[in-house]
Amino acid sequence: MNSMNLLLKLEPSLSFKIWGGEKLKTIKNIETEKSLGETWEISTHPSGPSQLSVNKTNLSELVELSYLLKYIDTSDNLSVQVHPDDEYAHEHENEKGKTECWLILDAEPGSGIYMGFKPEVTRKEFKTALEAGLAMNNYLKFYEVSAGDFFVVPAGAVHAIGKGVTLVEVQQSSGVTYRVWDWGRVGDDGKPRELHINKAMDCLRFDQGFNRQLELSKKEGLFKDVGAQSLYNHPDFKAELINLGKGDKKEIRLAPKEGLTVLRGSIGLDGEIYKAFDSGIATSDGIVLAEAMEECSILLVKNRDS
Template sequence: MPTFSGQTTEEIRSWLREHQLFHALAAQIRLPLVPLPDNFSKPTGMPWGGTKIVNAYKNGLPIRAEKQYPIVGESWEISADPIAPSEFIFKFGEERFSINLIQLLELFPEQILGANVAKKFDGQNPILVKLLDAADHLSVQVHPSDDYEGLKPNESGKPESWYILEAEPKCGLYLGLREGVSKAQLRQAIEAQEDVSQYLNFVEVHPGDFFVIDAGTIHAIGAGVTLIEPQKIAPKRSGKTYRLWDWNRRYDAQGNKDPNGRPRELHIDDSFQVIEFEGLRGEAFIQQIRSKQPIVQQNGESVERLCAETPNFGVSQLTLKNDDALSQSCAVSFHGLIVYEGQLEVCQGEVTLAVVSRGESAILPATLETYSLKSPSAKAVKVYLPHQFLS
């Protein structure tokens, strides 16, 4: 099966025309696009990962043999990041081929993204969405903004957000600095290998909580939390994370905890360059970044709640019940859907265009223009680019 690995856009276009498939693919990308469900991170890179993604959210979905890892920390659901772009398989008659989201966007940027999004973001999807399962604490980290001088040419800033799916009792997030913590005090604690978490706000979380994590915010996802993470990426670059402290853990070469192993690399100097030490602290900071989630659409028992609209992404949560449909418009910006409960139908009028199940995601291209969602019982997160930030 062709995969177009390393081929240019013109080479891919030429192959499609040679096999008389270009127009068939152009027609297909006007409909909901469902990527392969197993765009997983390797356990060695995410030693904190758990088993919920594979055993619960992806249970029953086709997982390729090479992706059947014992633990999965992250599943990159909608991604045009060069590290792990979303992959699609198309079948037309006897022809079958694999193509990734970056390649699709190079072929059909305006049709998928919308004209304004494609123009503003160089024809690439500026939103990356991950499903994340933390069986152990993630490192304490911070993300830079795009204008940080320490970034390499292939790196970008990484503002992100978190929609909480599950949280074990008393589990939560580490978000921002506590009142009174100075830069010198924090650095001294890291160098002395103290428990740095004592200098951070701990927020116990529950399903449905949502937080916006801007660049410069020191943070860590705690053990026992599963979430959806929409974040901003720059075209054809990868978002950068600076690891400030890693709970004084050591690992062997396979990524297992080992007191005789090696610690993961830290980026202390870069972290202190980008951490926002000014501004709100403590509970006032938490209230600032926690979403109130007002209802923006309701039809019978089905409800859409707005989580956030920022220059980097829009996020809303959809609860579908009793087949009461929610109408959507993606003409200005593509929509991304991440289904985390049940199974929903993507419809136009009385026609069902796609069925998306728990653990699957979908891209609704701008050329679709309008659609509706319905289900006897399902929940999903929707991402998009707010129109007010596209001028």
């Protein structure tokens, strides 16, 4: 990537969903009647590559990333679903598996996420209930959430983001999702959305140790303290959060393919103003000076080979 700047601003790929909300459209000044569920901010995945703001070139024409960063906003529950691990995804989909992590940015009172099975739920019990058409959310753990909560969602974990939640997600660069249950609703065509029961049952993890670890991965109050904190290390990406107070200055060392997004507030970076929900990609090794115009938070994501 040839540029005078170390950091290049990006434009997201938009993903319209039946469960999408209005917040992302408002923040990004997007005029559409459709429900906007996701903005793929830093992506080279063929299903939704982001673009360079300066010339609208697809980022995928310049680099290949092992991670994908997106914002998600919900007005309804997402389907109960699971993602495969690398081995299963390679064999059945010719793709990577998908482990992801979520940092909650906003949530309506009482809103939350479903993740992991309740204790003692067995594969046989769950499959029988599924075939009987019972409500699958009754078998899952529910976590009420607020801004600053953080969750790791590994491959094999049953999960669903609830309605009224806005979050940022960092994941492996993969598009593989197996729907287990969709709350009995229909899609835009008036028909039930496709489910992937057999593949989902292949991938779901019912062992209690695994599901207990999901609960232990939760962190809270991550926007409270000024400074940098590591969120999650995965073989394909590393995520780090930096909180700055108004007027703070901080040198941030970047490597090629390292991405960042501003989660809250506004900040000067590499001669550009970045506001909340703006994203950029590093073009080479170097240091940018972050100058916080107000209290703000930045999420940094390192590529596998950075």
